[in-house]
Amino acid sequence: MDDTPSSRWFMPVIAAALAAAIFIIDTFSALDMAIAVLYVVVVLLSANYSDRKGLLAIAGLCVGLTVLSFLIMHGSDYDLSSTMRALVSIAAVTVTTLLCLENQAATQSLRAQADLLDLTHDAIFVRDIADTVQYWSKGAEELYGWTSDQAVGLKAAELLKTEFPGPLADIRAELFRTGRWEGELVHTKQDGTKVVVMSRWSLQRDERGRPLAAMETNSDITERKHAEDTLHQTQAELAHVTRVATMGELTASIAHEINQPLAAVVTNGEAGLRWLGRPEPDIAEVKASVERMIANGRRASEVVARLRALARRGEPIQAPVDVNEMIDEVLPLVERERSDHRVTLDLALAQQLPVVLGDRVQLQQVALNLALNAIQAMAGVNERHRRLWITTRMGSSEEGDAVLIEVRDNGPGVDPDSLAKLFNAFYSTKKDGMGMGLSISRSIIEAHGGKILATLHVEGGMLFTVMLPVPKERLS
Ligand code: ADP
Numbered sequence: 001m002d003d004t005p006s007s008r009w010f011m012p013v014i015a016a017a018l019a020a021a022i023f024i025i026d027t028f029s030a031l032d033m034a035i036a037v038l039y040v041v042v043v044l045l046s047a048n049y050s051d052r053k054g055l056l057a058i059a060g061l062c063v064g065l066t067v068l069s070f071l072i073m074h075g076s077d078y079d080l081s082s083t084m085r086a087l088v089s090i091a092a093v094t095v096t097t098l099l100c101l102e103n104q105a106a107t108q109s110l111r112a113q114a115d116l117l118d119l120t121h122d123a124i125f126v127r128d129i130a131d132t133v134q135y136w137s138k139g140a141e142e143l144y145g146w147t148s149d150q151a152v153g154l155k156a157a158e159l160l161k162t163e164f165p166g167p168l169a170d171i172r173a174e175l176f177r178t179g180r181w182e183g184e185l186v187h188t189k190q191d192g193t194k195v196v197v198m199s200r201w202s203l204q205r206d207e208r209g210r211p212l213a214a215m216e217t218n219s220d221i222t223e224r225k226h227a228e229d230t231l232h233q234t235q236a237e238l239a240h241v242t243r244v245a246t247m248g249e250l251t252a253s254i255a256h257e258i259n260q261p262l263a264a265v266v267t268n269g270e271a272g273l274r275w276l277g278r279p280e281p282d283i284a285e286v287k288a289s290v291e292r293m294i295a296n297g298r299r300a301s302e303v304v305a306r307l308r309a310l311a312r313r314g315e316p317i318q319a320p321v322d323v324n325e326m327i328d329e330v331l332p333l334v335e336r337e338r339s340d341h342r343v344t345l346d347l348a349l350a351q352q353l354p355v356v357l358g359d360r361v362q363l364q365q366v367a368l369n370l371a372l373n374a375i376q377a378m379a380g381v382n383e384r385h386r387r388l389w390i391t392t393r394m395g396s397s398e399e400g401d402a403v404l405i406e407v408r409d410n411g412p413g414v415d416p417d418s419l420a421k422l423f424n425a426f427y428s429t430k431k432d433g434m435g436m437g438l439s440i441s442r443s444i445i446e447a448h449g450g451k452i453l454a455t456l457h458v459e460g461g462m463l464f465t466v467m468l469p470v471p472k473e474r475l476s
Contacts, residue, residue, distance in 0.1 A: 011045060012049060015045040015046050018041060022036065022065075023069060026065075026066070026073075027069040033085070036062075036065075036089030036093075037092050040093055042062055043059055044096060055100060063090050063094070066090055070083070114137075118138035122218060123144060123197070123217075123220075124217050125151070125215075126213050127213060128213045129211055129212065131155045131156050131158075132156075133152050136152055140218075143189070143218070144189050144190060145189050146159070163187075164185060171183070175203050179202065179203045180200070181199075181200075182199070182200050197221060199217070201215070202214065238436070239362060239365065239440050242436045242440050243310055243361075246369060246372065247310060247311060249372065253335055253336030253337050254307060254336075257332050257335065257336070258304065261296035264292065271285075310361055310364065316359040316447070318357050318358060318359065319357070319358070320356070321357070322355050323353055323355075323403050324392055327349065331390075334368065334372055337372065338371075341375050341379060343375050343386040344386065346387060346388065346389045347391075348389070348392075349391070350392050350393040354394075356468040358468065359444075362447075362448075365441070369438070370441070374411065377411035377413075377462065387409065388408070389409070390405075391408075392404065392405050399449070402450065402467040402470060406464070406465050409462055411461050412461075419455075419456070422454050423452075423454070426439075427439075445467075450469055451466075451467045453467075
């Protein structure tokens with residue numbers, strides 16, 4: 001016996017009582033009818049709780065009882081019509097039994113297929129168009145905590161308190177249009193804990209193409225999400241550490257950047273005092289001096305603010321970034337390094353570039369790193385003029401429009417075999433190098449959906465190209 005509701009104990013009792021009643025009426029009543037045909041009902045009832053052998057035995061018993069009744073009633077005075085009635089009854093029981101056996105076999109094969117679904121660790125359930133759960137796999141029982149009996153018949157989204165990544169109407173529209181949907185969902189288990197799942201939906205349609213049900217296959221990615229978040233955080237921290245380390249390399253430039261306006265403040269202050277100290281103070285000149293003092297004070301505080309932004313440790317943010325402005329802000333930081341190394345800067349920033357979406361500070365870190373690497377790489381170049389080219393322009397990548405930032409030098413470049421290693425963590429040819437700059441730069445650019453490439457320029461030196469995707473809906 002299986003454990004379906006139809007197999008409750010009273011079913012065999014009813015079948016037996018019915019068989020007995022049919023036998024008694026068939027044998028002892030004088031009705032001129034094929035009462036024995038009703039054994040069909042006994043067979044149908046029994047098909048619900050008997051296996052193949054049991055059903056055959058019951059069918060055999062029904063045929064046996066029909067024959068017995070016939071013999072008791074008509075054993076001595078055989079007549080055609082009662083024989084025909086008996087034969088019709090036997091035929092009806094036989095055909096019904098065969099159909100039931102066929103049906104049982106089909107159900108068993110369906111059940112075997114459903115059992116296969118139970119083998120997978122994924123949580124699978126089928127829900128009809130009204131979102132009512134029709135099937136609930138073993139994997140679903142294990143993941144969510146509700147048994148199949150508990151879940152079947154309930155509304156899936158209500159039971160699991162599903163949190164969708166977007167409006168449900170859009171998701172359903174996609175499912176109905178393409179027959180599929182895939183995305184991340186948050187479900188709440190029976191014990192109240194949340195689970196992040198990668199969910200795949202497939203739509204089943206009836207023969208007229210109308211949506212019938214959806215099968216949802218969910219795999220638990222909570223751990224993976226957690227690992228991703230941790231990795232993301234570690235990367236952000238590493239980016240911060242390397243940024244601070246890079247700033248350490250730039251102390252000379254930074255000190256110069258701040259000192260210059262401060263010195264100007266002092267000079268202008270002194271000049272202002274002199275104009276004031278005259279027998280006839282020249283107020284116009286004093287005013288001009290004070291204005292220059294204010295402007296220089298502002299410049300110094302802007303540099304400090306920029307440095308603080310770079311040194312700040314914060315979650316990466318997504319905001320529109322004007323790439324040219326971002327580069328303009330980085331240049332003063334490497335100014336001293338550049339002039340100390342006698343490097344000429346060729347700046348070619350394309351006008352009217354679209355903005356990109358990203359974290360300004362992180363992008364500055366990349367630009368700073370590429371510029372600094374280029375300047376340092378040219379330290380040994382004496383036979384030619386050292387040059388640094390920084391270019392921005394529109395370009396395209398496989399994904400569509402992109403803003404390109406090119407940083408090129410005419411240093412020694414690297415040997416072609418090392419090209420692939422440049423972005424590896426801890427790869428450095430410098431005495432005090434950490435070898436993290438390019439590796440971090442790459443993860444920053446990739447997190448922005450972009451690409452960074454290192455190539456040897458045909459005229460010598462290295463060319464680094466950063467491609468940043470332009471958002472589909474352009475922001476201005
Ligand atoms: P680090 O600057 O600490 O060495 P990076 O990851 O920034 O770390 O750079 C890794 C290596 O890539 C450098 O040590 C250098 O050998 C090479 N490299 C980077 N930029 C250039 C360049 N413009 N020209 C030649 N070699 C470069």
